[in-house]
Amino acid sequence: MTLRLAVAALVLTSLWRPRVRGGRAGLGIAVAAGTLLAVHHLAYYEAVARLPLGAATTLEFLGPFALALCGSRRAPDLLWAGLAAAGVLLLSGSGTALDPTGVACATLAGCCWGGYILVGRRLALCVPDGGGLALAVTWAALLSLPCGITQAGTRLLDPGTLTLAAAVAVLSSVVPYTFQLEALRRLTPRVFGVLTSLEPAIGALVGLLFLGQHLAAAQWAGVAAVGLASLGATRGEGREDGARATAHAEAGAREG
Known part of the structure; x- marks a missing residue:
């Protein structure tokens, strides 16, 4: 985690x-x-060390999903929220028992990710280029440094470790965080939260294909429930945006 953030900070700082x-x-x-x-990084890495990747990612997603539903006045959104809650219960209460510490860490990661979406939008609007992101990632790297030194020590300077960290930093921090910041300039936090809906399913699939991690049938149902809830919220968001656009167009036509 420390090397990932440190290398990402160096790359972003040199760019911006x-x-x-x-x-x-x-x-x-x-x-x-x-x-x-x-x-978020510390909590999420602690979570995936204790939970299957699909379960950890699903629990983490509840932060952005709660943000996506926040402030909605539409009754169907309560149904999607209930379905998502049922999915979490299936994930945490059936089949292979999930580690309570891992569940707590994944939940904390979700809260931090939801908070980052809100703060990230303010950062995107306040700083017109990637300089704000570079400063944020640099500060995150400094905060994570004591933890990295405590856990890894001199292994942080191993050439092989540094090479792997550089690849991970570019592919999982520099590129996605830059695109996310650009998305936050153009989207509301609610819409951005909805559009992260595929993360739980992708996390479970990656865990299955590359890590040999398996969930019980009921836990797969939990992943599916959260995904279905997010898709339902997405469709509702699309209809709401379309209605607003139509209303604005009609108002403009009347004024014209």
Whole structure:
């Protein structure tokens, strides 16, 4: 985790040469985003060390999904929220028992990820380029450094480890975080949260194909329930956006 964030910070800093715009407010937003990233990474890695990847990713997804439903006034959204809650119960209460510490860490990671979406949007709007992201990731790397040194020590400087960390940093931090920031410039946090709906299914599939991790049938049903709930919320969001667009078009036509 530490090397992933450190290498990502070096790459992003070299690309953007960040300068804080917006004074202390901009710096404060970058620090808040970096803190959420650091805690998210630590909690998520602790979760996947104790849980199957699909279960950990599903529990982590509940943060963005709760954010996606936040503020909705539509009754069907309560149904999707209930279905997602049922999925979590299936994941945590049937088949192979899930480690309670792992469940707690995955839940904390989900809360941090939901918070990062909110703060990340403010960062994207406050800083027009990738400089804010570079500052946030740099702060996250500094926060994670004591943990990395404690756990790995001098192994952090092993050439093979550094090479692998560089690849992971670029593919799983630099590229996705940059695209996510650009998405947050254009989307509301609610819509962005909905669009992360495929993460639980992808996590379970990767765990099955590459790590040989298996979930019980009821736990697969839990993954499916969370995915179905997110798809239902996505369709509802699309209809709501379409209705708003139609209303705006009709209002414009009347004014014209």
